Amino acid sequence: MAKALDVIKKKRAEAVGKIISKGYLSTKRVYVGMATCEIAAGSEEVMEVFRDAVKQKGLTDVYLSQKGCAGRCNLEPTVEVIEQGKNPVRYGQVDKQKAAEIIERHIKNGEVIEEWVID
Amino acid sequence: MAYEYAITICDGTGCIQKGVRNLRQALDDELAKHQLTDKVKINLSGCLGMCDKGPVIVVNPGYTIYGNLVKDDITEIVTEHLIKGNPIARLAIQEDFMYNRFFRVFGDAKFFGKQMRIALRNCGIIDPDSIDDYLALRGYEALAKVLTDMTPADVVEEVKKSGLRGRGGAGFPTGLKWDFTAKQQANEKFVICNADEGDPGAFMDRSAIEGDPHTVLEGMIIGGYAIGAKKGMIYIRAEYPLAIKRLEKAIKQARANGLLGNNILETDFNFDIEIRLGAGAFVCGEETALIRSIEGRRGMPRPRPPYPSVSGLFGKPTLINNVETWANIPVVIMDGAEWFKTIGTEKSKGTKVFALAGKVVNTGLIEVPMGTTLRQIVYDIGGGIPNGKQFKAVQTGGPSGGCLPADYLDTPVDYESLAKAGSIMGSGGMIVIDEDSCMVDIAKFFLEFTQNESCGKCTPCREGTRRMFEILTRITEGKGKAGDIENLQRLGNMIIKSSLCGLGQSAPNPVLSTIKNFREEYEEHIHNKKCRAGVCANLISYTITDKCIGCGACKRVCPTNAITGSAKNKHTINQDKCVKCGMCFETCKFDAITKL
Ligand SMILES: Cc1cc2nc3c(=O)[nH]c(=O)nc-3n(C[C@H](O)[C@H](O)[C@H](O)COP(=O)(O)O)c2cc1C
Numbered sequence: 001m002a003k004a005l006d007v008i009k010k011k012r013a014e015a016v017g018k019i020i021s022k023g024y025l026s027t028k029r030v031y032v033g034m035a036t037c038e039i040a041a042g043s044e045e046v047m048e049v050f051r052d053a054v055k056q057k058g059l060t061d062v063y064l065s066q067k068g069c070a071g072r073c074n075l076e077p078t079v080e081v082i083e084q085g086k087n088p089v090r091y092g093q094v095d096k097q098k099a100a101e102i103i104e105r106h107i108k109n110g111e112v113i114e115e116w117v118i119d
Numbered sequence: 120m121a122y123e124y125a126i127t128i129c130d131g132t133g134c135i136q137k138g139v140r141n142l143r144q145a146l147d148d149e150l151a152k153h154q155l156t157d158k159v160k161i162n163l164s165g166c167l168g169m170c171d172k173g174p175v176i177v178v179n180p181g182y183t184i185y186g187n188l189v190k191d192d193i194t195e196i197v198t199e200h201l202i203k204g205n206p207i208a209r210l211a212i213q214e215d216f217m218y219n220r221f222f223r224v225f226g227d228a229k230f231f232g233k234q235m236r237i238a239l240r241n242c243g244i245i246d247p248d249s250i251d252d253y254l255a256l257r258g259y260e261a262l263a264k265v266l267t268d269m270t271p272a273d274v275v276e277e278v279k280k281s282g283l284r285g286r287g288g289a290g291f292p293t294g295l296k297w298d299f300t301a302k303q304q305a306n307e308k309f310v311i312c313n314a315d316e317g318d319p320g321a322f323m324d325r326s327a328i329e330g331d332p333h334t335v336l337e338g339m340i341i342g343g344y345a346i347g348a349k350k351g352m353i354y355i356r357a358e359y360p361l362a363i364k365r366l367e368k369a370i371k372q373a374r375a376n377g378l379l380g381n382n383i384l385e386t387d388f389n390f391d392i393e394i395r396l397g398a399g400a401f402v403c404g405e406e407t408a409l410i411r412s413i414e415g416r417r418g419m420p421r422p423r424p425p426y427p428s429v430s431g432l433f434g435k436p437t438l439i440n441n442v443e444t445w446a447n448i449p450v451v452i453m454d455g456a457e458w459f460k461t462i463g464t465e466k467s468k469g470t471k472v473f474a475l476a477g478k479v480v481n482t483g484l485i486e487v488p489m490g491t492t493l494r495q496i497v498y499d500i501g502g503g504i505p506n507g508k509q510f511k512a513v514q515t516g517g518p519s520g521g522c523l524p525a526d527y528l529d530t531p532v533d534y535e536s537l538a539k540a541g542s543i544m545g546s547g548g549m550i551v552i553d554e555d556s557c558m559v560d561i562a563k564f565f566l567e568f569t570q571n572e573s574c575g576k577c578t579p580c581r582e583g584t585r586r587m588f589e590i591l592t593r594i595t596e597g598k599g600k601a602g603d604i605e606n607l608q609r610l611g612n613m614i615i616k617s618s619l620c621g622l623g624q625s626a627p628n629p630v631l632s633t634i635k636n637f638r639e640e641y642e643e644h645i646h647n648k649k650c651r652a653g654v655c656a657n658l659i660s661y662t663i664t665d666k667c668i669g670c671g672a673c674k675r676v677c678p679t680n681a682i683t684g685s686a687k688n689k690h691t692i693n694q695d696k697c698v699k700c701g702m703c704f705e706t707c708k709f710d711a712i713t714k715l
Contacts, residue, residue, distance in 0.1 A: 002385050003267045004262070004263040004264075004266035004267045004383075004384035004385065004386050005260075005263045005264060005267040005268075007263065007377075007384045007385050008254075008259055008260050008262070008263035008384060011254055011259070011376060012254050012255060012257070012258075012260070015250070015251035015252075015254035015255050016251075016254075016255050018251045019249075019251050019252065019255055031243075031244070033243070035325075035326060035329040035330060035361070036322075036325060036329060036359070036361045036362070037322070037326070039361070065245075065246045065249075065252075066246050066247070066248065067243050067244060067245065067246060067247070067330070068241075068242040068243055068245075068247045068326065068329050068330020068331060069242060069243060069326045069329065069330055069484060070225060070231070070242060070243025070244075070330075070484075071230075071231075071239070071242070071243065071326070071483040071484035071485060072230065072481070072483050073476075073482045073483045073484065074481065074482045074483065080224060082224065085180055085181070086180050087122070087123075087124075087125055087179055087180050087227060088180075088223070088224045088225075088227075090224075090225070090228060118228055118230075119228055119229065
């Protein structure tokens with residue numbers, strides 16, 4: 001009988017493989033808060049903007065994921081943009097317009113939009 | 120974000136003892152020397168849990184952890200790592216704790232950097248709907264470790280040794296509870312996760328489940344193995360639809376991956392989990408009422424003993440723990456009891472999640488090491504009181520807890536210290552109160568809740584909380600009498616002593632603690648018919664002063680036509696007609712209306 005630890009290691013390797021095949025190693029990873037609190041603050045619309053950009057508008061090299069609540073109640077909805085080798089950028093109070101701007105300015109042009117950053 | 124590097128300096132007790140604060144000075148000097156001060160952001164963190172390798176600093180991006188540092192190392196870190204971009208292998212320590220991942224994404228933000236995330240370690244960094252995300256971060260490895268290397272007794276021993284205590288409110292030692300349940304001989308046993316979360320304003324458990332449902336499942340499966348149960352239930356209120364959906368999905372994924380069901384991870388251990396929905400009654404969070412509710416009976420508590428560990432669900436030995444308690448289990452197993460014990464205070468180990476709300480700049484969900492002071496939470500993490508207002512009190516423990524005034528701000532959060540100060544840890548509600556809140560009104564708010572939620576089974580709770588609520592209502596309406604305070608205290612103490620369950624036994628706490636710490640406010644209400652915060656409508660009156668220029672704005676907004684006066688002449692308010700709505704006060708542009 002295989003040991004449970006060996007079984008889990010195999011499962012982990014498979015899981016990592018699946019995540020990578022979904023594009024985890026893209027230059028930019030974008031996480032949108034999708035807990036009850038975030039959704040109440042309007043994050044579903046924000047997610048839609050990012051999804052649309054990836055699926056319809058040909059935005060490439062981006063790994064898009066939902067995430068739970070990190071705990072910044074008064075600054076929700078929150079979005080993180082993470083790039084290898086750079087400090088992670090966390091945006092707060094993101095709405096549809098801001099999401100569109102984050103895509104244009106940050107994701108496409110590499111500009112960190114300082115005034116929305118949670119510090 | 121003009122900075123290029125973010126350095127987190129561990130400012131926990133262990134690192135302070137090892138001289139980390141001298142390093143801070145050296146770092147500041149070195150950065151200034153190289154004109155890097157603007158390019159490097161420095162954060163002080165709470166204990167990072169690496170005390171034996173202290174002093175510790177973390178350099179981001181890259182999440183390089185440097186340990187055992189001396190002053191000269193700082194020079195090298197600045198010149199080699201920060202300027203030339205080469206992390207220094209000789210000084211780096213390889214510490215891969217379960218919680219570390221969170222800090223890779225959030226550690227350089229002040230709000231998060233002061234925290235320590237054990238129960239919420241994955242919340243906000245993984246996709247909660249993806250078991251792959253959980254597995255990738257060593258999910259279910261604790262379960263595998265337990266099934267491979269540990270007997271059930273070993274698991275119980277490890278949890279005991281960790282010092283973990285129940286996070287649902289009472290703080291009972293988790294390992295001891297596991298031990299009692301494990302030692303029972305029975306043909307069937309149950310594991311329950313209490314996700315009822317009935318405290319008004321609390322959302323810790325909901326967020327934990329919505330952010331990382333698998334950790335709760337993993338904890339429960341380990342619990343089942345430890346006590347010899349094959350079946351687990353999650354009791355969660357129907358008002359949490361998203362949390363329920365995520366749990367359902369997680370259970371399905373776990374089953375599909377051989378992590379629930381028969382022959383878990385190809386061993387001969389079988390265990391499965393079901394969800395039971397509650398209708399959202401506060402009393403159903405009490406363990407015996409919860410068990411009855413699952414059994415399909417009316418959710419009412421019964422006297423203990425027998426405790427659920429002896430006779431619980433369907434009369435079988437039952438291990439019941441809170442969501443947050445379960446979420447700690449995988450970390451206790453993976454990082455070990457020896458490590459877990461190093462976090463926190465003598466009798467309260469690990470971290471506690473709080474829902475920080477009320478009059479504080481940064482409201483949010485936080486997790487801090489036990490022993491963090493209320494002041495650190497309110498000011499360092501919470502960012503203090505907004506709009507330049509004065510801090511008045513902090514309320515912990517929700518309807519079962521108490522209000523602590525400024526003198527108690529240096530109280531460390533742990534079970535004993537908070538109880539000694541006159542409040543309780545509770546399940547994690549924390550409300551900051553400023554000068555604009557009336558303490559009598561706050562006590563009344565909580566009592567209104569408990570008297571509504573009292574199940575009615577025992578007289579002290581059913582009748583007593585009602586009587587207390589009536590007295591409080593009178594006081595806030597300006598009809599308080601001499602002796603009311605003493606009556607509240609007498610009733611409160613009686614209810615505490617004679618109620619059947621924890622609901623009644625703790626319901627008077629908000630009243631008793633505000634009487635103890637803010638007695639003068641009660642006396643003002645009763646004797647001077649005055650509410651200093653200007654909250655109790657019957658005790659305030661609006662008057663127009665000589666600053667009035669007779670513009671008529673107040674007259675136009677007054678809904679009861681209580682204001683009279685001709686143009687350009689001072690107006691007056693007819694107190695008999697005034698309903699204290701405050702519209703005139705807010706409308707006046709000339710500060711000519713006073714609220715007293
Ligand atoms: C009125 C009342 C409400 C309670 N509500 C909850 C609750 O919502 N969640 C919870 O975990 N424990 C609640 N408890 C505590 C439970 O009875 C029990 O102590 C707890 O679930 C045990 O788990 P723990 O040891 O992990 O904290 C409540 C107790 C009382 C008296």
